[in-house]
Amino acid sequence: MDTGGNWSRHQGALRHVRICELSGQLAGAGATRILxxxxxxxxxxxxxxxxxxWDIVRQLGPMINNDTSHEGGSGFNNHNVEKLGVTIDLRKxxxxxxxxxxxxxxxxxxxxxxxxxxxxxxxxxxxxKELKPDIVYVSNSGFGHSGPYTPFxxxxxxxxxxxxxxxxxxxxxxxxxxxxxxxxxxxxxYMMAVALLAALFHRRRTGEGQWVDMxxxxxxxxxxGPGLLDATVNGRPLARPGMxxxxxxxxxxxxxxxxxxxxxxxxxxxxACRDEADWAELGPLLDAPVGDRFADLxxxxxxxxxxxxxxxxxxxxxxxxxxxxxxAPVLLPSERCDSEQAAIDWGLxxxxxxxxxxxxxVDGLPVHMSRTDWxxxxxxxxxxEDNVRVFHEVLGIPVDEVERLHDAxxx
Amino acid sequence: xxxxxxxxxxxxxxxxxxxxxxxxxxxxxDVIVVEPPGGSRQRSxxxxxxxxxxxxxxxxxxxxNTSKHSVVLDGSDATDRAxxxxxxxxxxxxxxxxxxxxxxxxxxxxxxxxxxxxxPENSVDLTLLAEGGPAxxxxxxxxxLPPVRGGGNQGFHTASxxxxxxxxxxxxxxxxxxxxxxxxxSALAASNVTTELATYGWLSCxxxxxxxxxxxxxxxxSMPTQLRxxxxxxxNAGIIARKPAEFDIVLAWLDSHGLRxxxxxxxxxxxxxxxxxxxxxxxxxxxxxxxxxxxxxxAQEFVANRVPAYEFFTSAQxxxxxxxxxxxxEELFDDPHLQARGWPTAVEHxxxxxxxTYPGAPYRFSATPWxxxxxxxxxxEDQPLLAP
Numbered sequence: 001m002d003t004g005g006n007w008s009r010h011q012g013a014l015r016h017v018r019i020c021e022l023s024g025q026l027a028g029a030g031a032t033r034i035l036x037x038x039x040x041x042x043x044x045x046x047x048x049x050x051x052x053x054w055d056i057v058r059q060l061g062p063m064i065n066n067d068t069s070h071e072g073g074s075g076f077n078n079h080n081v082e083k084l085g086v087t088i089d090l091r092k093x094x095x096x097x098x099x100x101x102x103x104x105x106x107x108x109x110x111x112x113x114x115x116x117x118x119x120x121x122x123x124x125x126x127x128x129k130e131l132k133p134d135i136v137y138v139s140n141s142g143f144g145h146s147g148p149y150t151p152f153x154x155x156x157x158x159x160x161x162x163x164x165x166x167x168x169x170x171x172x173x174x175x176x177x178x179x180x181x182x183x184x185x186x187x188x189x190y191m192m193a194v195a196l197l198a199a200l201f202h203r204r205r206t207g208e209g210q211w212v213d214m215x216x217x218x219x220x221x222x223x224x225g226p227g228l229l230d231a232t233v234n235g236r237p238l239a240r241p242g243m244x245x246x247x248x249x250x251x252x253x254x255x256x257x258x259x260x261x262x263x264x265x266x267x268x269x270x271x272a273c274r275d276e277a278d279w280a281e282l283g284p285l286l287d288a289p290v291g292d293r294f295a296d297l298x299x300x301x302x303x304x305x306x307x308x309x310x311x312x313x314x315x316x317x318x319x320x321x322x323x324x325x326x327x328a329p330v331l332l333p334s335e336r337c338d339s340e341q342a343a344i345d346w347g348l349x350x351x352x353x354x355x356x357x358x359x360x361x362v363d364g365l366p367v368h369m370s371r372t373d374w375x376x377x378x379x380x381x382x383x384x385e386d387n388v389r390v391f392h393e394v395l396g397i398p399v400d401e402v403e404r405l406h407d408a409x410x411x
Numbered sequence: 412x413x414x415x416x417x418x419x420x421x422x423x424x425x426x427x428x429x430x431x432x433x434x435x436x437x438x439x440x441d442v443i444v445v446e447p448p449g450g451s452r453q454r455s456x457x458x459x460x461x462x463x464x465x466x467x468x469x470x471x472x473x474x475x476n477t478s479k480h481s482v483v484l485d486g487s488d489a490t491d492r493a494x495x496x497x498x499x500x501x502x503x504x505x506x507x508x509x510x511x512x513x514x515x516x517x518x519x520x521x522x523x524x525x526x527x528x529x530x531p532e533n534s535v536d537l538t539l540l541a542e543g544g545p546a547x548x549x550x551x552x553x554x555x556l557p558p559v560r561g562g563g564n565q566g567f568h569t570a571s572x573x574x575x576x577x578x579x580x581x582x583x584x585x586x587x588x589x590x591x592x593x594x595x596x597s598a599l600a601a602s603n604v605t606t607e608l609a610t611y612g613w614l615s616c617x618x619x620x621x622x623x624x625x626x627x628x629x630x631x632x633s634m635p636t637q638l639r640x641x642x643x644x645x646x647n648a649g650i651i652a653r654k655p656a657e658f659d660i661v662l663a664w665l666d667s668h669g670l671r672x673x674x675x676x677x678x679x680x681x682x683x684x685x686x687x688x689x690x691x692x693x694x695x696x697x698x699x700x701x702x703x704x705x706x707x708x709x710a711q712e713f714v715a716n717r718v719p720a721y722e723f724f725t726s727a728q729x730x731x732x733x734x735x736x737x738x739x740x741e742e743l744f745d746d747p748h749l750q751a752r753g754w755p756t757a758v759e760h761x762x763x764x765x766x767x768t769y770p771g772a773p774y775r776f777s778a779t780p781w782x783x784x785x786x787x788x789x790x791x792e793d794q795p796l797l798a799p
Contacts, residue, residue, distance in 0.1 A: 013580050013581065013583065013584035014580060014583060014584070016587060017583070026607065034576060035580075038580050061616075061691070062608065062612045062615070062616035062618045062630070063616065064615050064616060068691060068692070074608070074611050074612060074614075074615040074616050075607070075608060075611060077611075077615065078611035078614075078615065125777075143748060144752060144775070146751070146752055147747075147748040147749075147751040147752045148747055148748050148751055149728070149748040151728075151731075152728040152733075153728065153731060153732075153733040154733055154735065155733060157625075157626065157627075157636065157647050157649060157735070158647055158649075158733055158734065158735035159735065160647075160735075161645075161646070161647040161735035161736060161737045161738070162724075162735040162736055162737075162738055162746075163738070163743070164738050164739060164740035164742070164743050165561065165562070165563065166625065166645075166647065166737050167737050167738060167739045167740065168561070168562030168563055168739075168740055169549060169559055169560070169561040169562050170559060171551075171556060171557075171559060174551060174556070175624065175625065175637060175639070175645060176625055176637065176645060176737055177549055177550050177551055177559040177624065177625060178549070178625045178626070178637070178647070178737075179545075179548075179549055179561050180545075180548030180549040180550065180609075180620070180622050180623065180626070180627060180628035181545075181548050181606060181607035181608065181609060181627050181628060182607055182627070183545070183561065183565070183605070183607075185607065186569075186605045186606075186607065187565075187568070187569070187572065187605070190569075190572035190573070190576060191572070191773050191774060192774075193576050194434065194438075194572070194575050194576060194579065194774075195774040195776070197576065197579035197580060197583060198413075198414040198415060198438050198579060198776075198779075199414055199776065199779075200583060201414060201415065201579060201582055201583050201586075202414035202415075202416075202778070202779050204583060204586045205417075205586070208778055209778075210776055210777045210778035210779065211776075211777040212774050212775060212776050212777070213774070213775040213777075214773070214774040214775070215752070215775075217748070217749070218749065218752070218754050218771065218772060218773055218774075219773040219774065221740075221743045221749065221754065221770060221771075222770045222771070222772075222773045223563055223565065223568055224562075224563045224740040224743075224770070225474065225562070225563035225564045226456075226458065226470050226471040226473075226474040226475070227458070227562075227563070227740060228474070228740055228741070228743075228769075228770050229458070229470040229473055229474050229767070229769065230458040230470055231740065231741035231744070232741070232744060232767060232768040232769070233458075233460060233470055233473075233767050234458060234460070234461065234462065234470075236458070237739060237741045238739050238740050238741060239739040239741070239742075244562055246559055246560050246561060246562035247537075247557060247559060247560050249535075249537070250562070251456050251457050251458060251471050252455070252456040252457065252471070253457060254535070257535075257537060258537075258557070259537075259541065259546060259557040259558055259559070259560065260557065261557065266554045268541075268546075268557055268558055269541075270537050270538050270540075270541035270542075270546065270560075272535045272537050272538060274535065321533075324532075324533050325533065326533045326534060326535045326537070326538045327533075327538065328534075328537075328538035328539075328541040328542035329541065329542060330541045330542075330546050330547050330558050331541070331542055331543075331544060331547060332547055332619060333544065333547065333606070333609045333610055333612070333613035333619055333620065334613055334619055336542075336543070336544050336603055336610070337610060337613050337614055342531075342597075342599060342600070343600065343603060346597060346600050348600050348603060348604065349610075349614055360614070360615045361614035361615060362611065362614060362615070363604040363610055363611060363614070364600075364604065365573075365604070366570075366573050366596060366597045366598075366599075366600030366601040366603065366604055367573050367574075367576075367577040367594055367595065367596045367597070368594070368595045369577060369580070369581060369592055369593070369594050370513075370592045370593040370594070371584075371588075371590065371592040372580075372581075372584050372592065
């Protein structure tokens, strides 16, 4: 780790870690945002020529304060809190030199370009190892750096499709519902963070760096649950009549188990009946057939829906929660973010200060650590916002020289 | 040898955090799962080997407990409680899916990292995903159909991912300070921050999303991205072209299927190819720009109607057009790319005399590879670890 001082903006758990980030979109940015919230100094490298727009998230809606420029993307701000932003034109030799110098002073480099891009720029793992033998290098791409799909392109919904997650989410006799957002951008980011932290831990103890090739398709594929073994061990595929039905419980078996309508249009409530004790509470409330509740799940769902359909979400929850039956309203974003006491008590949606837009609420972290907790105060960096700070303070370049680099279009 | 080699984790068994233990165990940590007499509840969950229940036949247990060790301890027995204290005293991490009294475990081991994965009382994966936000965003354009829970226990997985991330942060920090600490992980909060623009769109822009079939929930209705191909299977192909070169690619792709002349909207693609400013603003203001953009969509449908899903996927990708086949999970084991990368992983079950195929590495470490070092433990198989 860098022992030259604490480069982070706060005294976090990872204040000794410096990451040179060439990743972006949501998956790559999402991984390093976590480390930044724990105090790692994450230096985001962006292209001045395209105003950072190789990462389309910079200008992807919804836009903060209707700012349609590259400083307005709400996802960009959310996923780049607590990071430093610099610009380097990597087409220029002087730009490459600047990046080489940053790599020499970093613990890790992250990127999520398509396979081959970093190599063409002269920054694949072998190149980086020359610059810093113990560098940790984490690549996150859709399909990884070997195998027949290596050149293929992707984003969240595509790796969710090829990774089996889209198929596994839906109702019978319908096309796949899939995920209504890039679940694998989040989760690919989480797995990338696991890989990055594990590799940093190994390096901290042994001095050995390494390269992690993460393919989001494989990460997604590993998330399909125990049904994968039902297929390989028992030969029972998920693609079979009546399946998938992901609102039903597969493992363990529960019934009823589903998302049911309420008296209000498009407001829903989830109910799960785990065992006979739950059923003894729920069953008498329903106009249910006596006997085996597993015998006819379609009828059981209809009976359950008939009961919930006469009530509001609040009434269903009030009826079942005191009885110990698993129940939850399907909450809208506005309800989750503004009204849920648990989220407020947790401090789950902190306010970060964006240099152009001021105070903006963002995702916090769903963990709290007793000694070295996370902290989010700064929003995503403006394009090149930290050029002077990084090139002067980290690389030791005189401020007037930084200005000349800017005037020459190098940064 | 994995990157977490030498890290000892004591995991008090629970389905909410089992995935966290597995992730660390497959990365080389020495994970000892503590089961009650009679075994973890997970052992009673199906599916079962040959559909016959039994504590050593649960594929649920097999899946979530690879590379771990098992000891049995009776929490109601004073001797066993003392043995647990001894076990934890020699550990780096104590992982549990309930609140922990850190002081009672860390009195003699200030380096201990205690991790509590917490969920509301009487939660299951379904209720976490309903209350935590994901369900609202998943489902169909037809809102008489209910929102959909994403399959595969993702509420549990998400909580576990955060448990592993925060544990690793604490392990790295301990290298500097020499001190452990306590970590609370909220499973409900974990889903709450794993919903992309549903959350940050509301937080920063006051936008509330609505679910749409097979694509991003949004405040505005977007173009479908899921296409049914000639073989009845689906692809996801939200291809968007903005630059002339991107339209050229779509045209070349049509050519490769011999469909350029047959496709009725080729003229619009050619307008895109000739150059046109396609931005949010021009899309709003100029109907022709919209037609040009839509022609890419129409071209995809035109091809989908004529070729099977796998051919659509690979032919589009060969031209640099991002698309993906909607695979059923079981098909992943036969996919040529994952086979070439060695993703399907053979795991021996010596007591059965069989070898079974498991899902493989989510990430590839060049120096310290991910590995399933052993099939899930038999009940109490590693009881000797309790010996002083």
